[in-house]
Amino acid sequence: MNQLHARYPFLASAREAVEAAEVDLAAVVRRDGAAVERAIERVEHALEVGAVGEPYRRHRVELLSYPVARVLVSLVDEHVLTRKYARAEAVTAHERIEADLADTTELQSTRAESITLTNLLAEFDLTADVYETPEGYRVDVGAYLGLAADEWGDEWRLVNRDLQAGEVPLSEAELLVLVRQAVRKRVADGLPLSVPDAIGDQLEPEVAQVRETLADLELMRDIDTVVPDLFPPCMRYLLDQVQKGEHLEHHSRFAIATFLTSIGMSTDDIVELFQVNPGFGEEATRYQVDHIRGKTSATQYSPPSCKTMQSYGDCVNMDDLCEQISHPMAYYEQQIDDADEDDLLDWRERERESSTS
Ligand code: SF4
Incomplete structure (x- = not known):
């Protein structure tokens, strides 16, 4: 377990190093207080600051705190x-x-365990997809x-890129943003x-x-706020x-019911919402929603991805935001993230009033 693994614990070689050392995670959480403490710091820092904090001085502790944090x-x-x-893991990796890469000191260049762009591209199977040009890179x-797809901002939309022969030109800084996305996907x-x-x-503690x-930061309530104005167009x-x-066809009922349960609506509220429709029997709807929720089944179902929605013809009225996400939940989360806090408070207030009236 070397410095490279400690700084970049998502690397395949870092995982291999942990496996080779025959680390027993149960023993780590029982005995290695420093690793557990650093793991909590990773997670809490992620919530509060959006990064995972400074590395612990001992490489072993820093590396093991990553699986414990997961x-x-x-x-x-x-x-x-x-x-x-x-x-947050991806943001910290990106900074590092x-x-x-900017560190050109002699120590860095002679250290066998330093990160290189070539190694990173190989790590994420991108070697064949990226090559260097005099101006930068082509992907x-x-x-x-x-x-x-998960990057925000118009500059990432393909229509705003100088696409040539199936390749997109990028600067090194932009390429590193894509690497950050690859790290995020790897961590998740x-x-x-x-x-x-x-x-x-x-x-448990x-x-x-x-x-x-989480509760203090009220982040959970954000996504659990039911704001139909912010729903994706399909929903x-x-x-x-x-x-x-x-x-509604079965797949469409399934899509809207899983979406509403995922954003925190209760079975009662969904049944009430659906009751206006003569095609929805109360008992059958209640059974279906409880089933989706995992109450009467072993599985808790998630809403379908945009790709699946498209294949069923349920993806309608796409807007600009749709082009940047791949899941209706991501659309809603982004809308909630972007919403003005005062507006959200108003919505919550209205929600509370309507549920008590
Ligand atoms: S792209 Fe996704 S979120 Fe947008 S309307 Fe289609 S399915 Fe819904």
Whole structure:
């Protein structure tokens, strides 16, 4: 476990180093207080600052705090935390990569364990998709779209890029932004993990602490706020159809019901919303929503991705934001993130009033 692994714990070689050392994660959470403490710091910093903080001085502690942090995030299992944590790991990695690439000191160039752009591209299977030109870099459009889709800002839209022969020209700084997206995806991959009880029980106090921080920051309430004005166009359309009493195909009912449960609506509220439609029997709707929620089944269902929505013809009235996301939940989260705090308070107030009236 060297400095490179400690600075970039998402690298395949870092994982291999942990495996080679035959680290028992249950023993780490039981005995390695420093690693657990640094793991909490990673997660809380992610929520509060949007990065994961300064590295611990001992490489082993810093590296092991990464898998422990992923376990913590999995145990808390809140979408907003997972999203913010993965983004924060990527932001910190990006800062470190920029600093390391700019570091041309002799020590850096002679250190075997330094990061290079070539290694990073290989790490994320991008070697064949990127090549250097006198002006900067060129990236295959498929790879570009896969990574730029989650970047905000018009400059990342393909229509604003000088696409030539299936390749997008980029500066080194822009290429590093795409690498940051690749890191984010790598960190988020597999989350939430299924955590053995032996580890989960041990980390109960830490999980409670992170939950408290989350509650203090009121981030969970954000996504749990039901603001139909901010719904993605597809869900606004489906809700409109429900309220107009129109017949909905099974896949469309599933899409709107999973979306409403995912943003925190109760079964009662959804049943009430659907009741205006003669095609929805109360019992059947209640059963279906409880099933989706995982109350009467082993699975908790998520809303379909934009790709699936498109294949069923449920993707309608796309707008500019739609071109930058790949999931209706991402659309809604972005809208909530961008909304004015005063407006959100008004919406919450109205919501409370309507639920008590
Ligand atoms: S692109 Fe996605 S979010 Fe937008 S309307 Fe289509 S399915 Fe909905």
